[in-house]
Amino acid sequence: NAGVMQNPRHLVRRRGQEARLRCSPMKGHSHVYWYRQLPEEGLKFMVYLQKENIIDESGMPKERFSAEFPKEGPSILRIQQVVRGDSAAYFCASSFPPSRGPGWTDTQYFGPGTRLTVL
Amino acid sequence: AQKITQTQPGMFVQEKEAVTLDCTYDTSDQSYGLFWYKQPSSGEMIFLIYQGSYDEQNATEGRYSLNFQKARKSANLVISASQLGDSAMYFCAMRGASGYSTLTFGKGTMLLVSP
Numbered sequence: 001n002a003g004v005m006q007n008p009r010h011l012v013r014r015r016g017q018e019a020r021l022r023c024s025p026m027k028g029h030s031h032v033y034w035y036r037q038l039p040e041e042g043l044k045f046m047v048y049l050q051k052e053n054i055i056d057e058s059g060m061p062k063e064r065f066s067a068e069f070p071k072e073g074p075s076i077l078r079i080q081q082v083v084r085g086d087s088a089a090y091f092c093a094s095s096f097p098p099s100r101g102p103g104w105t106d107t108q109y110f111g112p113g114t115r116l117t118v119l
Numbered sequence: 120a121q122k123i124t125q126t127q128p129g130m131f132v133q134e135k136e137a138v139t140l141d142c143t144y145d146t147s148d149q150s151y152g153l154f155w156y157k158q159p160s161s162g163e164m165i166f167l168i169y170q171g172s173y174d175e176q177n178a179t180e181g182r183y184s185l186n187f188q189k190a191r192k193s194a195n196l197v198i199s200a201s202q203l204g205d206s207a208m209y210f211c212a213m214r215g216a217s218g219y220s221t222l223t224f225g226k227g228t229m230l231l232v233s234p
Binding site: 031033035040041042043044045048055056059089091093107108109110111112113115 | 123154156161162163164165166169210212220221222223224225226227
């Protein structure tokens, strides 16, 4: 039973280039979340998607960042015209559809992350 | 808005001893979930344990248990019989009804287990 898969694991880009990060959720999961981890910080939420739909992008920077989760294929986090401040670890998580109310067990399971370095 | 505070940047423990990692939270939601994740030096995030706000019993998963004190808004992780492989960063996180889809993380505690 494969877990959440992310690729590439490490990505190096020069300033101004584009970065594409891919995430394949766990089997049976239809919801995907992207988080960013800056050095020596906890993870910060970026965007939450289900197939063909962005549910919550309140944590996404307004410019240069976009995300999609197409009907077929992995979820993609795209960073255009990268800058040095974009260097971070980007984690994808997946879950069953979240539920409200007590007794939630729709845990988010994380992929291994993509470490982006911008030179 | 939700907030997670982990006041211990680092903790040291000897192998086979128990250790408690602190976590306090702040939320106005009545219904929420609390999570602990482990991040070893390899970098992946590993889910450890979950506690629901309405759960009357403290959650346990093997050597991990969660000391949940709702009135104090604390959700401390207890690791019994520490092992060398427990050396890692540990993050406390929560989800509440207001941001039900997303996790809010603390800054983490680095645990080092010595022989």
